[in-house]
Amino acid sequence: MNASTARRKRIIRVRTVEHQMAEANLARANGELANLVELAKRLETLRVDLAMAKGAVAGGALNTIGELAMRLDIAQENLTAPLNQASARRDQAGAVAQSAMVKEESAVRLYERSRKSAEQEMERRSDANRPHRIRSGMRLRLIEGGAA
Numbered sequence: 001m002n003a004s005t006a007r008r009k010r011i012i013r014v015r016t017v018e019h020q021m022a023e024a025n026l027a028r029a030n031g032e033l034a035n036l037v038e039l040a041k042r043l044e045t046l047r048v049d050l051a052m053a054k055g056a057v058a059g060g061a062l063n064t065i066g067e068l069a070m071r072l073d074i075a076q077e078n079l080t081a082p083l084n085q086a087s088a089r090r091d092q093a094g095a096v097a098q099s100a101m102v103k104e105e106s107a108v109r110l111y112e113r114s115r116k117s118a119e120q121e122m123e124r125r126s127d128a129n130r131p132h133r134i135r136s137g138m139r140l141r142l143i144e145g146g147a148a
Contacts, residue, residue, distance in 0.1 A: 002118050008111040015104040022097040029090040036083050040076065047072045 050069050 005111065005114045005118050008107065008114050012104070012107045012111050015100070015107045019097070019100040019104045022093070022100040026090070026093040026097045029086065029093040033083075033086040033090050036079065036086050040079050040083060043072055043076045043079065047076070 047069065050065060050072065
């Protein structure tokens with residue numbers, strides 16, 4: 001393995017680690033977004049389930065239900081910004097992971113090309129160092145007195 005091939009192999013190791021880190025960051029961003037989406041669904045379910053009772057209801061109960069509904073609405077409104085930010089982070093992490101994968105694949109292709117080139121060069125040099133052998137194929141012989 002020549003210096004160029006060894007250097008490209010080191011680059012592959014670095015690119016592989018970068019890709020793994022980017023994939024881990026993407027998984028973390030996906031998890032964070034999934035948690036926020038689940039929280040938003042639970043808030044929506046609580047808000048929908050908060051129904052007014054039919055018939056006579058005490059004023060305190062109506063006040064409590066109204067206050068709880070208002071708090072749930074505020075919580076849901078306050079959750080939209082973190083949801084948007086988490087979605088943006090997930091998209092950015094996805095782009096970084098994609099870029100890291102492309103760089104890793106490119107490094108692997110360059111390494112393979114360098115390795116094949118080095119093998120061909122070694123074969124060419126070993127062929128150049130072989131002693132000359134007389135081929136044992138058909139040869140023309142010159143016979144004295146012309147062709148018979």
